[in-house]
Structures are given as C-alpha cells and as structure tokens.
Amino acid sequence: MLSSPGGQPPPGFPGGAPRTPGRTVGELGEFGLIRELTSRITPTPAVRIGPGDDAAVVAAPDRCVVASTDLLLEGRHFRRDWSTAYDVGRKAAAQNLADIAAMGAEPTALLLGLVVPAELPATWPTELMDGLHDECQVAGAAVVGGDVVRGETITVAITALGDLHGREPVTRSGARPGDVVAVTGWLGWSAAGYSVLARGFRSPRAFVEAHRRPEPPYHAGPAAAELGATAMTDVSDGLIADLGHIAEGSKVRIDIRSSALDVPVQMSDIGQAVGIDPLQWVLTGGEDHAIVATFPADAKLPARWRRIGEVLHPSAAPQVTVDGAPWDRAGGWDHFGD
Amino acid sequence: MLSSPGGQPPPGFPGGAPRTPGRTVGELGEFGLIRELTSRITPTPAVRIGPGDDAAVVAAPDRCVVASTDLLLEGRHFRRDWSTAYDVGRKAAAQNLADIAAMGAEPTALLLGLVVPAELPATWPTELMDGLHDECQVAGAAVVGGDVVRGETITVAITALGDLHGREPVTRSGARPGDVVAVTGWLGWSAAGYSVLARGFRSPRAFVEAHRRPEPPYHAGPAAAELGATAMTDVSDGLIADLGHIAEGSKVRIDIRSSALDVPVQMSDIGQAVGIDPLQWVLTGGEDHAIVATFPADAKLPARWRRIGEVLHPSAAPQVTVDGAPWDRAGGWDHFGD
Incomplete structure (x- = not known):
C-alpha cells in the first residue's frame, strides 16, 4: 500500500500564507496533478508502456483482450461523506476488474478518466489513485493510463482490460436446462x-x-x-x-x-x-x-x-x-x- | 452511415398525448437507451464478443494491446449549439483513435462511458453513437461496449484499443539529434x-x-x-x-x-x-x-x-x-x- 487510506492532507503552510500551492487540484494544475497521480503507479510485467505517452501498451498473450468500462458519479454512485477517496478508488477498480473476472479472464490493466472540480483538495484524487492501485494489486493488474479534466461533478470513468490465457470467454448465454x-x-x-x-x-x-x-x-x-x-x-x-x-x-x-x-x-x-x-x-x-x-x-x-x-x-x-x-x-x- | 447526422427526432404522437415515450433519455430508460445505442453498432472481424455481456472480447493478434482514454465534457470540450451530437461523436472517437495511431498501431475497438441528463432528447445519445460508429469505420475499429448513467453534465468517456501488428510502438522518447x-x-x-x-x-x-x-x-x-x-x-x-x-x-x-x-x-x-x-x-x-x-x-x-x-x-x-x-x-x- 502506497499511502494510508485514512491519510491526512498535508499540513498547511505556517505563517498564514494567502496561497497554499498544492492544496486544491486547481492550484496543483493539470500537469502537477498528473505527476502526482502517475507517481503512485507500480507497473506489472504485463505493462510494456505505462502512463505518459499517447497510449499504453499492455501484454495480451492470448491474442485477444477482454475490456469493460464503467462510470461512477459523486452523489449517484458514491458520497464523499460516506466513503473516503481511497474507498471510492478501491470500489471503482473492483467493479470493473470483477467484470473482467466474470468473463473468465485475469485482469491486466486499468485506465482512469477523472473529472474533478478545481476546488477539490488535491489529496482526493491522489488517495483515489492509491485505492485504484491497491485494488489493482489484489487483482494482479496495473493502472496504465488516464485522463484528468476539470468539471463540476466528480466522475470516475474506469476501463479494465484482461487476458483469457487460452480459456474460452464465459458469456451470459451458455446456460442449459439441467445446469x-x-x-x-x-x-x-x-x-x-x-x-x-x-x-x-x-x-x-x-x-x-x-x-x-x-x-x-x-x-x-x-x-x-x-x-x-x-x-x-x-x-x-x-x-x-x-x-x-x-x-x-x-x-x-x-x-x-x-x-x-x-x-x-x-x-x-x-x-x-x-x-x-x-x-x-x-x-x-x-x-x-x-x-x-x-x-x-x-x-x-x-x-x-x-x-x-x-x-x-x-x-x-x-x-x-x-x-x-x-x-x-x-x-x-x-x-x-x- | 446508419443515420443522417442532421436526422430529425421522431415526430410526436398526434392528438396531444400528454406523454411521448422515447422523447427523453429518462422516458426511454436505461435499458431502452442501451438497446437504441447497441442497435447502431456494426462489429468488425476483430470483435469476438461485443456489447451486452460483462465485458467485450477483441482480437489482439500482436499479443499486446494499445489503449488510451479521454474525456469530453459539455461546455468544456464541446457546445451543443456549435456541434451536433453526431459531430461530438465523430470528434470524441477521432481524438482517441488518433492516440492509437500515434503509437504506430491500428485502432480496433472503442468503449463508451456516457453521462446524460434525464431530460436530454433521446436522439442526442443515439446520434452521438452514429458519430462514434462512423468515425470508427473510418479508422477500421468498432464500438464494443460501454456504460450509460444519468448525471447533470453530458460527459463522453472514450477508451480506444489498437493493435501493432508486429511493429514496435513509437513513443515520445526516441527522437535523436539529427532527426x-x-x-x-x-x-x-x-x-x-x-x-x-x-x-x-x-x-x-x-x-x-x-x-x-x-x-x-x-x-x-x-x-x-x-x-x-x-x-x-x-x-x-x-x-x-x-x-x-x-x-x-x-x-x-x-x-x-x-x-x-x-x-x-x-x-x-x-x-x-x-x-x-x-x-x-x-x-x-x-x-x-x-x-x-x-x-x-x-x-x-x-x-x-x-x-x-x-x-x-x-x-x-x-x-x-x-x-x-x-x-x-x-x-x-x-x-x-x-
């Protein structure tokens, strides 16, 4: 685990400085935030190219890739007063990685699209990333890329990828009477x-x-x-x-x-x-x-x-x-x- | 092309019926909207399993997959008075598929995460899907899955996948003096x-x-x-x-x-x-x-x-x-x- 789920935000600057850089995502800026987020990522051997380029490259040894995408919105899928950012990250990753497992595949990678308000404390997205990362580790996957934009409603868009290792995918359509x-x-x-x-x-x-x-x-x-x-x-x-x-x-x-x-x-x-x-x-x-x-x-x-x-x-x-x-x-x- | 980009919404019911089902995404409902969206999708030979299951399965003949994700928000990345839904679909797909091409890969698949307000006319997401589909066809890819949820701000979260067909990925880090x-x-x-x-x-x-x-x-x-x-x-x-x-x-x-x-x-x-x-x-x-x-x-x-x-x-x-x-x-x- 890269940081405590209950981790406190960094203490403010002493002396009452009017502006405390890094305190909100707006103050951190897009590139500062991306740096903070990517610094929390550990690649797995399946990751050939991780975040920071036009696209990631992930091993797909079975010659096909299993892919699923899901959205979580604040107020609709989570509440910040009920769940920490870390928990939201764990949950967002879990629900997507579970879709991969439910096809009979092993999760390999996760991509994050994140909408955050400029006034959000910068610790929120970084703790979210810690949660994504730790859940990925449980499932054997890695965060390999993403996009961060400013908006009113915190939105977590996750895409998970996986590999079948030679197994046939198990769909919803193969059940037979007697099973x-x-x-x-x-x-x-x-x-x-x-x-x-x-x-x-x-x-x-x-x-x-x-x-x-x-x-x-x-x-x-x-x-x-x-x-x-x-x-x-x-x-x-x-x-x-x-x-x-x-x-x-x-x-x-x-x-x-x-x-x-x-x-x-x-x-x-x-x-x-x-x-x-x-x-x-x-x-x-x-x-x-x-x-x-x-x-x-x-x-x-x-x-x-x-x-x-x-x-x-x-x-x-x-x-x-x-x-x-x-x-x-x-x-x-x-x-x-x- | 599956439908005209300038297509008109279906005519209302004659006789002044107080409720015209299908007119907004809220009236259409989640499953109705998903049906409408998936009916607009044409698979390519690379698609082993398309929308409608826990996850899609897409060919990755090179034994690795190229993946990129991007978000577009109404008001920030597009305006409905400037661009039709069809145009937003074309553009959202294009910017992601271009990331795949910029690695030296051929686009194979696209996943859509879509946030829509309940009061949005149902023609908006369906024309968006037509745009995504048509741009995918230009690039040789197919829409293979997605997620739709209700929210205040129209948000289009796209993940594109691609295949390198034996080529080495071209990153941003290989330029040498003299090039x-x-x-x-x-x-x-x-x-x-x-x-x-x-x-x-x-x-x-x-x-x-x-x-x-x-x-x-x-x-x-x-x-x-x-x-x-x-x-x-x-x-x-x-x-x-x-x-x-x-x-x-x-x-x-x-x-x-x-x-x-x-x-x-x-x-x-x-x-x-x-x-x-x-x-x-x-x-x-x-x-x-x-x-x-x-x-x-x-x-x-x-x-x-x-x-x-x-x-x-x-x-x-x-x-x-x-x-x-x-x-x-x-x-x-x-x-x-x-």
Missing part, C-alpha cells in the same frame, strides 16, 4: 451496509465496510471457466437481476432455492432493526460483485462455491423465480428510474 | 474554426467543419512506424506543446522552421479579419489531431508528410523553438488553468 447455479463471494452485504448508512449509522462495521469496499472473488472467474462454467456474470445489480441477464441471454428459466442462500445472523439482526427482510438484500442487493455461474450438473465445485439453484427450460415470465415463485419485490436497478 | 521533424494532417484548422465560432460566425465552413469534426490521418501512424519514425505523437494540444512532449521525453531540443508550415490563404484571410496571426493557430492550435513524428535524416517520407524542422542537442529551455527563437505566445493548454 446448476452456483455463487461465490458476498451477497447482500453492500446493500445492508447502504441501509445502515442511509439511516445515519456507521455500524455494524462489517456491512458498512462491505458497502464502501467490495471484495470480488477475482480468482473465482478464471477458475469457474476452467471448471466448465456454461454462463457467468458478476452480481452488480442484484442476484435476481443479474441471473435475469443469464436467463435472457441463454433463453432459459432459473430457479433459486432460498434455503441455499447464506443469510448471516448479524444481517438478520440489522434487517429486524431497520424493518427489511434480509433476503431482500441477498436477492436484490448489488455492488458486492459476487460471481454467479451455471455449471453442468456433474461439475465438482470447489469449497467456496455454493449451489443456489438450477437452470430450467424456458417458460412464461418471470425468467428468475425463488422457490418456484416470482420474487414479489422488484429487483434490478434502472439508473434513469426514480 | 528530421515531419507532420501530416491538418494544423490550425480547428483553432481557426473555433475563433470563427467564438465570434458568432458559422463560416468559412471548411474551418468550422474542421473544428466540429477533425480528420486525423489514421493510416499515417502505422506507416510512420514502418518508415522508422523514432518518436511520434498526435497534435491534440498544439504543435509546440506536443513537440514539447517529444523534446522532454527524448531529452532533445526541437526547432520548427516556420516557412515550412502550410498557412492556407483562406486561413490568413480569417486571421486578418479577426486580428490573429494565423501562424498562432498552426503552432498552438490543438484538436486537428495531425500526426507529428521524428525520422532519421535519410528517411524517405511519403508525399503527404511535410518536413517542418529538426531535432537538436539539448540546451537550456525552451525545448521547442520556432526559427531558432522562443515562440512568444504561450502554447499548450492546462485544463485546470483560467
């Missing part, structure tokens, strides 16, 4: 943490931390591909919604067995405290970036995968059911909805 | 067009069009790499500023011969009309995405390359001179400056 549905990673923790934060609390800490900083099981994506996963995705919009993408892409129906889902006691306690069925978090909460996949019925799944349902022949809607019945509280998340 | 400096493409046209638009005029049309829709010489990047270019970049910030990046990266000095620069008569006429030395546009105007490179002195340059200067041993600042002297009007562009 089992299995999941690994966390489900509902981020949503429970959000509910806690939205009510003005800061604990239980485990759930608040899960909301601030998801921990996708990156290794599980390539491992599932090697185990013969027929379809796979990461849970970014909620288990029912994301399994709905597999059901739609594969033209099948999927039934989830609620008794197979893990609802920790502590999550039930919070649910009782805030009046929410914790199964709602587990079934419809996104942002934990668990990995859910379908496998042939005879696949030998490793210990950390949990069988949670099965793939059925297509029938009338809904495409995803829980214990054979529609889940009555709408899942999914339309970014343009109210 | 010649040569350029191909347009210089100063976009800046002249900006000056015209900023004064409330809409002509001369050629310059206004150049500002709205740059035409980078994509093919020239890989060609220069094969001709043995020692350093290369595209002119996005202005000739002096971008040659400054080469001079700094290569630890050399570069002298431009002003008599070798092409100042069209019509550009001189506009300069006279608005009181600006047209050489200022040619030397410091960005956004045309010409390609400038350094070559060994004995390199045989094709017809459309113009020798404009030479690489010298390093000396005291400035690193880039014009006819042996510093250019007295500051070039470059600091995105956080006033």
Whole structure:
C-alpha cells in the first residue's frame, strides 16, 4: 500500500500564507496533478508502456483482450461523506476488474478518466489513485493510463482490460436446462451496509465496510471457466437481476432455492432493526460483485462455491423465480428510474 | 452511415398525448437507451464478443494491446449549439483513435462511458453513437461496449484499443539529434474554426467543419512506424506543446522552421479579419489531431508528410523553438488553468 487510506492532507503552510500551492487540484494544475497521480503507479510485467505517452501498451498473450468500462458519479454512485477517496478508488477498480473476472479472464490493466472540480483538495484524487492501485494489486493488474479534466461533478470513468490465457470467454448465454447455479463471494452485504448508512449509522462495521469496499472473488472467474462454467456474470445489480441477464441471454428459466442462500445472523439482526427482510438484500442487493455461474450438473465445485439453484427450460415470465415463485419485490436497478 | 447526422427526432404522437415515450433519455430508460445505442453498432472481424455481456472480447493478434482514454465534457470540450451530437461523436472517437495511431498501431475497438441528463432528447445519445460508429469505420475499429448513467453534465468517456501488428510502438522518447521533424494532417484548422465560432460566425465552413469534426490521418501512424519514425505523437494540444512532449521525453531540443508550415490563404484571410496571426493557430492550435513524428535524416517520407524542422542537442529551455527563437505566445493548454 502506497499511502494510508485514512491519510491526512498535508499540513498547511505556517505563517498564514494567502496561497497554499498544492492544496486544491486547481492550484496543483493539470500537469502537477498528473505527476502526482502517475507517481503512485507500480507497473506489472504485463505493462510494456505505462502512463505518459499517447497510449499504453499492455501484454495480451492470448491474442485477444477482454475490456469493460464503467462510470461512477459523486452523489449517484458514491458520497464523499460516506466513503473516503481511497474507498471510492478501491470500489471503482473492483467493479470493473470483477467484470473482467466474470468473463473468465485475469485482469491486466486499468485506465482512469477523472473529472474533478478545481476546488477539490488535491489529496482526493491522489488517495483515489492509491485505492485504484491497491485494488489493482489484489487483482494482479496495473493502472496504465488516464485522463484528468476539470468539471463540476466528480466522475470516475474506469476501463479494465484482461487476458483469457487460452480459456474460452464465459458469456451470459451458455446456460442449459439441467445446469446448476452456483455463487461465490458476498451477497447482500453492500446493500445492508447502504441501509445502515442511509439511516445515519456507521455500524455494524462489517456491512458498512462491505458497502464502501467490495471484495470480488477475482480468482473465482478464471477458475469457474476452467471448471466448465456454461454462463457467468458478476452480481452488480442484484442476484435476481443479474441471473435475469443469464436467463435472457441463454433463453432459459432459473430457479433459486432460498434455503441455499447464506443469510448471516448479524444481517438478520440489522434487517429486524431497520424493518427489511434480509433476503431482500441477498436477492436484490448489488455492488458486492459476487460471481454467479451455471455449471453442468456433474461439475465438482470447489469449497467456496455454493449451489443456489438450477437452470430450467424456458417458460412464461418471470425468467428468475425463488422457490418456484416470482420474487414479489422488484429487483434490478434502472439508473434513469426514480 | 446508419443515420443522417442532421436526422430529425421522431415526430410526436398526434392528438396531444400528454406523454411521448422515447422523447427523453429518462422516458426511454436505461435499458431502452442501451438497446437504441447497441442497435447502431456494426462489429468488425476483430470483435469476438461485443456489447451486452460483462465485458467485450477483441482480437489482439500482436499479443499486446494499445489503449488510451479521454474525456469530453459539455461546455468544456464541446457546445451543443456549435456541434451536433453526431459531430461530438465523430470528434470524441477521432481524438482517441488518433492516440492509437500515434503509437504506430491500428485502432480496433472503442468503449463508451456516457453521462446524460434525464431530460436530454433521446436522439442526442443515439446520434452521438452514429458519430462514434462512423468515425470508427473510418479508422477500421468498432464500438464494443460501454456504460450509460444519468448525471447533470453530458460527459463522453472514450477508451480506444489498437493493435501493432508486429511493429514496435513509437513513443515520445526516441527522437535523436539529427532527426528530421515531419507532420501530416491538418494544423490550425480547428483553432481557426473555433475563433470563427467564438465570434458568432458559422463560416468559412471548411474551418468550422474542421473544428466540429477533425480528420486525423489514421493510416499515417502505422506507416510512420514502418518508415522508422523514432518518436511520434498526435497534435491534440498544439504543435509546440506536443513537440514539447517529444523534446522532454527524448531529452532533445526541437526547432520548427516556420516557412515550412502550410498557412492556407483562406486561413490568413480569417486571421486578418479577426486580428490573429494565423501562424498562432498552426503552432498552438490543438484538436486537428495531425500526426507529428521524428525520422532519421535519410528517411524517405511519403508525399503527404511535410518536413517542418529538426531535432537538436539539448540546451537550456525552451525545448521547442520556432526559427531558432522562443515562440512568444504561450502554447499548450492546462485544463485546470483560467
């Protein structure tokens, strides 16, 4: 780790100097900020050319590259009073690197497009970069390039790249009736943490931390591909919604067995405290970036995968059911909805 | 071309229906908008998996991928009263694909991150996508994925990918004293067009069009790499500023011969009309995405390359001179400056 996530901004200049250079991104200037950001980057062996040129050059040994892009906006995807810049960096990287893993690929690189207001403290983007960097290290990737511009709303645009190392990509469209549905990673923790934060609390800490900083099981994506996963995705919009993408892409129906889902006691306690069925978090909460996949019925799944349902022949809607019945509280998340 | 750049929005429903679905991106909804956008995409043979899954998969035959990312914000990088959505799409794609070409690579793919206000007419993002698509076709690439979210400021985040086809990447750091400096493409046209638009005029049309829709010489990047270019970049910030990046990266000095620069008569006429030395546009105007490179002195340059200067041993600042002297009007562009 290059800097403490809770790191303090550098102390002001003594003597009441009217202008303290470096305190805001506007004072630091574009090139000063880019210098600060790139100084926080450690390349991996896959990086042939890193930041500072017209483009980066990254190894793609499999002769193809896996690529995904996502945007996070302040106020919509994160709040500065709930999450540190470091946490936003970890989360922004995680959600993109998880998309790469969910194809069965190993993440290699990350590019950052960053919009920042001129009056933002310069420590915010540098701590964001520390978060991106550290999450990349967990996933085996490196930040290789980016762009920084001034604007009103902090916007973090991430593109992640990855390599399949000879594996076939696992899409959402290969699930077949008779397959089992299995999941690994966390489900509902981020949503429970959000509910806690939205009510003005800061604990239980485990759930608040899960909301601030998801921990996708990156290794599980390539491992599932090697185990013969027929379809796979990461849970970014909620288990029912994301399994709905597999059901739609594969033209099948999927039934989830609620008794197979893990609802920790502590999550039930919070649910009782805030009046929410914790199964709602587990079934419809996104942002934990668990990995859910379908496998042939005879696949030998490793210990950390949990069988949670099965793939059925297509029938009338809904495409995803829980214990054979529609889940009555709408899942999914339309970014343009109210 | 999939739709006319000047295409009209679909007619409203007759009979004064209070709500006309599809008229704004908010009414269309996230998934409706994504459907509209992806329907405008034509894959190329390099696209193994296009939009609609967790990530795209794109061929990288050279076993490495060239990647660059850029942001365009409304009000800062484009104005809706000056440029159509289609033009913004063309320009956003062009500036990223030019970065790929400037490494000596051939563009393969483009990813779009798009922030749009809910009240924006839905034709705006779809015409933007038409522009991205058409510019990709010029460069031989395809749109392969993206993300769309709601926000206050229209923001276009582009990541472009490319392949070197066995060529070594041409960076900014290989220029050697004795090399010649040569350029191909347009210089100063976009800046002249900006000056015209900023004064409330809409002509001369050629310059206004150049500002709205740059035409980078994509093919020239890989060609220069094969001709043995020692350093290369595209002119996005202005000739002096971008040659400054080469001079700094290569630890050399570069002298431009002003008599070798092409100042069209019509550009001189506009300069006279608005009181600006047209050489200022040619030397410091960005956004045309010409390609400038350094070559060994004995390199045989094709017809459309113009020798404009030479690489010298390093000396005291400035690193880039014009006819042996510093250019007295500051070039470059600091995105956080006033």
